[in-house]
Amino acid sequence: MFRVTIRGAFEELGEDDREALRSAVDSFQVGFTEAGTFTCDQSLSAFTFRCQVPAEEPEDGEREATERAIAALTAQGYPHRILRVGVTDMRNIKIRRKGARR
Known part of the structure:
Protein backbone atom coordinates (compact mmCIF):
# COMPACT_ATOMS: atom_id res chain seq x y z
CA MET A 1 0.00 0.00 0.00
CA PHE A 2 1.22 3.47 -0.92
CA ARG A 3 0.00 6.85 0.24
CA VAL A 4 0.55 9.52 -2.40
CA THR A 5 0.20 13.26 -1.80
CA ILE A 6 0.07 15.49 -4.86
CA ARG A 7 0.34 19.24 -4.47
CA GLY A 8 -0.75 21.25 -7.46
CA ALA A 9 -2.52 24.25 -8.89
CA PHE A 10 -5.78 24.41 -10.76
CA GLU A 11 -5.56 25.85 -14.26
CA GLU A 12 -8.26 27.60 -16.23
CA LEU A 13 -11.22 26.29 -14.25
CA GLY A 14 -14.54 26.88 -15.91
CA GLU A 15 -17.31 28.51 -13.91
CA ASP A 16 -19.07 25.14 -13.52
CA ASP A 17 -15.88 23.59 -12.11
CA ARG A 18 -15.40 26.56 -9.76
CA GLU A 19 -18.95 26.31 -8.48
CA ALA A 20 -18.67 22.55 -7.94
CA LEU A 21 -15.41 22.98 -6.03
CA ARG A 22 -16.74 25.89 -3.95
CA SER A 23 -19.80 23.94 -2.87
CA ALA A 24 -17.73 20.88 -2.02
CA VAL A 25 -14.71 22.58 -0.40
CA ASP A 26 -16.16 22.33 3.11
CA SER A 27 -17.45 18.80 2.63
CA PHE A 28 -14.17 17.29 1.43
CA GLN A 29 -12.89 14.71 3.85
CA VAL A 30 -9.17 14.88 4.54
CA GLY A 31 -7.74 11.40 4.25
CA PHE A 32 -6.26 8.84 1.94
CA THR A 33 -8.78 6.93 -0.19
CA GLU A 34 -8.42 4.95 -3.39
CA ALA A 35 -10.57 7.47 -5.27
CA GLY A 36 -8.56 10.32 -3.77
CA THR A 37 -9.58 13.38 -1.77
CA PHE A 38 -9.01 17.08 -2.35
CA THR A 39 -8.27 19.92 -0.01
CA CYS A 40 -7.91 23.36 -1.54
CA ASP A 41 -7.79 27.01 -0.63
CA GLN A 42 -10.85 29.26 -0.93
CA SER A 43 -9.41 30.98 -4.00
CA LEU A 44 -9.34 27.61 -5.79
CA SER A 45 -5.80 28.13 -6.94
CA ALA A 46 -3.82 25.52 -4.99
CA PHE A 47 -4.83 22.01 -3.93
CA THR A 48 -3.60 18.89 -2.20
CA PHE A 49 -4.82 15.54 -3.50
CA ARG A 50 -4.38 12.49 -1.26
CA CYS A 51 -4.68 9.01 -2.73
CA GLN A 52 -4.16 5.53 -1.35
CA VAL A 53 -2.79 3.14 -3.96
CA PRO A 54 -2.60 -0.62 -3.44
CA ALA A 55 0.57 -2.40 -4.52
CA GLU A 56 -0.66 -4.62 -7.34
CA GLU A 57 2.59 -6.54 -7.64
CA PRO A 58 5.16 -7.23 -4.90
CA GLU A 59 7.77 -5.28 -6.86
CA ASP A 60 5.55 -2.21 -7.34
CA GLY A 61 7.35 0.94 -6.29
CA GLU A 62 7.00 4.69 -6.10
CA ARG A 63 6.86 5.11 -9.87
CA GLU A 64 3.86 2.79 -10.27
CA ALA A 65 2.10 4.35 -7.26
CA GLY A 77 -11.70 16.11 -14.38
CA TYR A 78 -10.29 19.41 -13.15
CA PRO A 79 -7.56 21.07 -15.25
CA HIS A 80 -4.41 21.24 -13.16
CA VAL A 85 4.45 14.50 -5.46
CA GLY A 86 5.26 12.67 -2.24
CA VAL A 87 4.98 8.89 -1.91
CA THR A 88 5.07 6.83 1.28
CA ASP A 89 5.42 3.06 1.00
CA MET A 90 3.31 1.82 3.90
CA ARG A 91 5.00 -1.58 3.70
CA ASN A 92 8.10 0.06 5.16
CA ILE A 93 6.36 1.74 8.10
CA LYS A 94 7.15 0.21 11.47
CA ILE A 95 4.58 0.75 14.22
CA ARG A 96 5.84 1.24 17.74
CA ARG A 97 3.30 0.19 20.32
CA LYS A 98 2.95 2.22 23.50
CA GLY A 99 4.56 0.54 26.44
CA ALA A 100 6.64 -1.79 24.25
CA ARG A 101 10.07 -2.34 25.72
CA ARG A 102 13.19 -2.95 23.75
Missing part, protein backbone atom coordinates in the same frame (compact mmCIF):
# COMPACT_ATOMS: atom_id res chain seq x y z
CA THR A 66 2.69 7.85 -8.64
CA GLU A 67 1.30 6.88 -12.06
CA ARG A 68 -1.86 5.44 -10.51
CA ALA A 69 -2.36 8.45 -8.24
CA ILE A 70 -1.96 10.86 -11.17
CA ALA A 71 -4.54 8.80 -13.09
CA ALA A 72 -6.95 9.13 -10.12
CA LEU A 73 -6.32 12.90 -10.03
CA THR A 74 -6.90 13.21 -13.78
CA ALA A 75 -10.15 11.22 -13.44
CA GLN A 76 -11.50 14.01 -11.20
CA ARG A 81 -0.65 21.22 -13.05
CA ILE A 82 1.34 19.16 -10.60
CA LEU A 83 3.87 20.95 -8.42
CA ARG A 84 5.07 18.17 -6.12
